[in-house]
Amino acid sequence: MPLRTTPRARLTLFTPGPVEIPTIVNDYLIDPPCNYHRQDGFKDMFAANQRDVKALLGLERPGDVDVTFLLASGTGTNEACLRALAALGKGVIIENGFFGQRLAEQARRGDIDHLVYRAPHDVPLDVARLDEFLATQRDLRWAYVVTHETRATLRNPLVGIGQTCKRHGLRVGADCVSSAFAYPLELEAAGVDLAVATTSKALMSVPGLGIVLARKDMMDELRAAAKGDTYYLDLVGEHDKQEKELAPRFGQPVQLHAAVRGACLHLRSIGIDAHMHRIRVQLEDITRHLEGLGVTAMLAPEHRGWVAGNFLLPPGMLYPELTRLMADEGFYILYGAIEDPRQFQVCTMGDLSAADVDGLKTAFTRVLGRDVRAVA
Numbered sequence: 001m002p003l004r005t006t007p008r009a010r011l012t013l014f015t016p017g018p019v020e021i022p023t024i025v026n027d028y029l030i031d032p033p034c035n036y037h038r039q040d041g042f043k044d045m046f047a048a049n050q051r052d053v054k055a056l057l058g059l060e061r062p063g064d065v066d067v068t069f070l071l072a073s074g075t076g077t078n079e080a081c082l083r084a085l086a087a088l089g090k091g092v093i094i095e096n097g098f099f100g101q102r103l104a105e106q107a108r109r110g111d112i113d114h115l116v117y118r119a120p121h122d123v124p125l126d127v128a129r130l131d132e133f134l135a136t137q138r139d140l141r142w143a144y145v146v147t148h149e150t151r152a153t154l155r156n157p158l159v160g161i162g163q164t165c166k167r168h169g170l171r172v173g174a175d176c177v178s179s180a181f182a183y184p185l186e187l188e189a190a191g192v193d194l195a196v197a198t199t200s201k202a203l204m205s206v207p208g209l210g211i212v213l214a215r216k217d218m219m220d221e222l223r224a225a226a227k228g229d230t231y232y233l234d235l236v237g238e239h240d241k242q243e244k245e246l247a248p249r250f251g252q253p254v255q256l257h258a259a260v261r262g263a264c265l266h267l268r269s270i271g272i273d274a275h276m277h278r279i280r281v282q283l284e285d286i287t288r289h290l291e292g293l294g295v296t297a298m299l300a301p302e303h304r305g306w307v308a309g310n311f312l313l314p315p316g317m318l319y320p321e322l323t324r325l326m327a328d329e330g331f332y333i334l335y336g337a338i339e340d341p342r343q344f345q346v347c348t349m350g351d352l353s354a355a356d357v358d359g360l361k362t363a364f365t366r367v368l369g370r371d372v373r374a375v376a
Contacts, residue, residue, distance in 0.1 A: 011332040012356055016150050016178055016308050017201035019350025021263070025205055028262030032254045042254060043246035045261050052264035053197075053211060056181060056272050060188055066219060068239045069260075070210040071252045074177035074198040077210025079106050080233040081173050081194045082144065086112040087225035088171065089141035094130065094161065097121050097149030099175060115140075121152055124303055127160035134168040142171040148179035148305045151337060153298070153345070155179070155305035162190030171218060177201060180211075181267070182307045182349050183276050193218040199256065202279065202307070202349040205263035208256040214239065266351075280306040282348040282357050289361045290346075293368050298336065298343060308347035310336035314368060319344055322367065329363035 013020050034041030050067040059065055070077050082103070085091055091112070093104045096119035107114045117133055119125050125145070134140070143165040147158045158174065165172045173194040179185055180197035181204075187195050193215050200207035212235060223236050232250070241249045267275055283306050287297055290311055298310040313322060318341040326333045336343025348357075 011327055011330060012352075012359070013332050013350055014346050014348065014352070014360060015332060015334045016345070016347040016349060017198070018207050019201060019204055019347075020352055020356075021204050021206060021259075022266040022351045024266050025259050025262040028258040029206060029255050032258030033261070034258075035254055037247055037252055037254055037257075042257070045257060046242075046246045049257060049260045049264060052268065053260075054213070056203075056264065056267055057187065057197075057213070058184060058272070059213075064188075064217075065213050065215055066239060066243060068212040068214065068235065068242055069248065069252065069257070070212065070233070070235075070238060071208065071248070071250070071256075072210040072233070073207070074175070074196060074200075074210055075102065075106070076233065077196045077198065077212060078103060078144075078175055078177075079110065080210075080230075080235045080238075081196055081212060082107055082112055083110060083230050083233055084222045084226070084235040085142045085144070085171065085173055085194070086110070087222060087227050090114060090139050091142040091144060092117050092134075092137070092140050092170075094125065094143060094145040095119070096123075096125050096156070097146060097154060098151035099146045099149055099177075103144055103146065103175065121149070121154070122299065122303075124154060125156045125161060127157055127164050130161065131164045131167075134164065134170075137168075140168070140170055142173060144173040144175070146175040147185065148176075148182070148307060150178040150308055150347075153304055153308045153310050155183075155303065155307075158192070159186050159190045162192055166191040171221070178307060178349075179305065181272070181275070182279055183305065187213065199260055199263070202275075203260070203263050204266065204349075204351050205259045206256065208253065209260065212239070278352075279348050282352060283307070283309055283346065285357060286346055286348070286360065286364075290364060290368075293364060295364075295368055307349055308345055310343050310345050313342050313344060317368075318342060325367045326363060329359075329367065331360055331363055 054062040091114045104116045171193045174192045182202035195213040197211040199205035199209040296312045334345045336345045
């Protein structure tokens with residue numbers, strides 16, 4: 001009897017993760033160079049991925065930093081870092097958007113000693129005001145910040161934030177999930193001790209693995225303070241196992257690591273600077289096209305990360321209608337601010353061609369063009 005399959009539509013993703021992936025990533029995913037996570041071949045692939053992740057992020061002193069892979073989403077990986085930092089004492093969550101709010105909620109539910117520094121969601125964090133706030137706090141040991149608030153498409157000044165926290169004697173954790181591999185981060189200049197990335201976004205691999213870049217001296221301090229109150233999300237235990245054996249504590253799918261290998265090879269071949277430039281130029285092009293249709297961008301240009309953009313739909317249309325009509329055109333578009341159905345988001349961090357962008361613009365013209373909607 002023939003195998004029955006579920007019909008599916010192959011929509012081109014202009015989303016902030018998962019994203020469109022290069023052919024080589026798919027090839028490595030379905031046909032890995034090894035097939036078990038304790039094999040020597042896996043160790044070789046693992047070490048190459050660790051090396052390439054640091055190179056692609058532009059680290060000038062890669063020997064000072066270790067790379068740990070967790071079988072977790074970006075959210076889960078952030079939680080592992082928060083739980084590790086909790087052993088140092090009280091911290092501050094710097095919140096100026098949806099994902100900062102998520103970090104605060106994770107800390108609250110995890111009974112992590114912390115306070116929340118809240119700032120407006122529509123402008124980058126004001127470093128001077130953060131400095132004033134930190135000057136009033138005497139018992140903090142660490143800070144955690146979101147580098148790119150994807151829901152609002154807001155880019156925070158990581159170097160200024162990190163250096164300010166350092167002046168106040170804090171260890172610095174950074175959610176770099178939507179910024180890593182998308183634009184230059186200057187992690188070393190910012191003094192970041194723990195940086196979280198993921199495989200499903202601008203790295204252009206598939207979902208499933210979280211990435212922690214940790215300064216070696218940070219891991220030494222966390223190891224000395226560890227309370228042993230976490231098992232699966234034990235960052236120190238996972239880091240130490242991987243550094244010793246080039247393999248995870250628990251089974252992680254070989255296929256996911258192979259996909260990362262394919263992504264790293266792809267980014268090395270095209271150049272990380274060219275990749276970052278393509279992300280920005282494509283989004284700028286789409287933004288100009290939408291503005292020509294009378295569709296307004298939600299954030300001032302100087303505040304944008306140019307990784308994703310939020311836009312305000314014309315009167316009479318809401319997001320559920322837009323996403324249905326764009327799917328009919330062959331594209332999947334995500335919502336903007338989830339509480340506002342008048343918004344939608346476009347993201348270009350995936351492996352998108354000029355033809356993909358031209359097709360999207362044509363689809364937007366058909367769906368959002370004034371003359372077309374007037375006739376409809």
